[in-house]
Amino acid sequence: MVLNTNLEHVKTEAEYKKIISENENVMICCGRMGPMCVPVYADMEDLRNDYKNIKFYDMLFDNPEAHVIRNLPECRGFMGLPFTVYYKNGKVVKATSSLQSREEITDILNSVF
Amino acid sequence: MEKFDVIIIGGGPAGLTAGIYLSRAKNKTLVLNEGVIGGQMSLTHEIANYPGIDSVSGYMLSRTMQKQAEKFGCTVKSNIKITDYKFNENLKTITVNNKDVFEAKAVIVATGGKSRELGVEGEKDFTGRGVSYCATCDGDFFQDKEIIVVGGGNSALEEAVSLTQYASKITIVHQFDHFQAHQFAIDAAQNHEKIHFILNSTLSSFYGNQSLEKVKIKNLKTNTEIEMPIDGVFVFIGYVPQTKPFENSLKLNTYGEIISDERLETNIPGVFVAGDCREKKIRQITTAVSDGTIAALNAIDFIQNN
């Protein structure tokens, strides 16, 4: 179960654990193909070229294994897709709910990584 | 300064279609787009009414249109900000990000529209934490919860009915005492046991801690306010054309839509308009694509004759 984007997809909990433990800087956008999520995927696709030090992934919110993101303490109180989570050395350093603009995303990338 | 035959402002279906037609006809064409390529089309989960394609995500159709335009030689720049423009000269200039200047013989404005926000205290803070603009996206976070839907048009009433599959109670807050919607949409909302109404009113502020907890509702007739504890608010109060940057040069109607003639030329010769940002009634991808075609072909005609 994957999203219809050109990003790399996280499909399982095992993959998720491997990705965040093996990469220093990771951004994962967990959502659906809806109006609030799609612009974030598109921005991530573009940003891949500018931020080579960061790994960009998406994960389908309805994938049962996405509980690893849905149930993060940092996502408590979130009621809008997508849940976008930023990891440094395997630890969550920032999480946002709902649509973020390109400017908001780059501000986060520049400040947390 | 880089020179083009035509510059298109906006990379939604109208702008991309114009880009395809112009560059295929060997015109040096530039599309300047402020946000994500595809505009509102890229936000559409599933497009099932675009002839010739059974079903496609708006995201994929946007990418295909962009590739098609680029294949014919069109330059597409996204996530730019237009900081200045001069339309009145023979050669029109557009400045991007306060530094890059582009020049063209004709311009097509295809800036589309976007959802209207309430613009009140707390709205931004609670977006994604109780405030939403998309029922399909966020409806299931409100299973057995009490929510408000703001608006009185077709979208508000239809989305309210669709949200009844999740929410335990829905209050529609609308600024008038009547609805601007089809009778069947009004009937469906009014006959639904979970849906209640507060009319002549609007939301004036949002409060909470980690997520939304309550709102203030203002009665627009009496100017009095009440507080209501609530789990979520969905806002469907229409779309605004993205024409503000052009209000001092292009002729707009009272809704801010750009006025044009049948050739989609505006009050300034050589400046054309296409898609949702122009004065028209039906706003769909097919009508945007049609506008893009008409504006492009008339821009070619303009260049050849001037």
Ligand SMILES: Cc1cc2nc3c(=O)[nH]c(=O)nc-3n(C[C@H](O)[C@H](O)[C@H](O)COP(=O)(O)OP(=O)(O)OC[C@H]3O[C@@H](n4cnc5c(N)ncnc54)[C@H](O)[C@@H]3O)c2cc1C
């Ligand atoms: C949720 C949703 C679902 C929809 N579903 C359907 C459907 O199923 N079928 C259908 O036919 N239609 C649908 N529509 C309507 C359809 O998407 C629009 O009618 C169509 O996208 C309009 O195209 P456009 O090119 O005129 O404008 P837009 O798609 O709005 O594109 C305009 C572009 O211009 C950019 N822009 C704005 N201002 C500037 C500026 N100053 N400088 C540079 N760029 C700028 C914007 O960022 C945007 O990328 C839907 C709309 C929405 C919101």
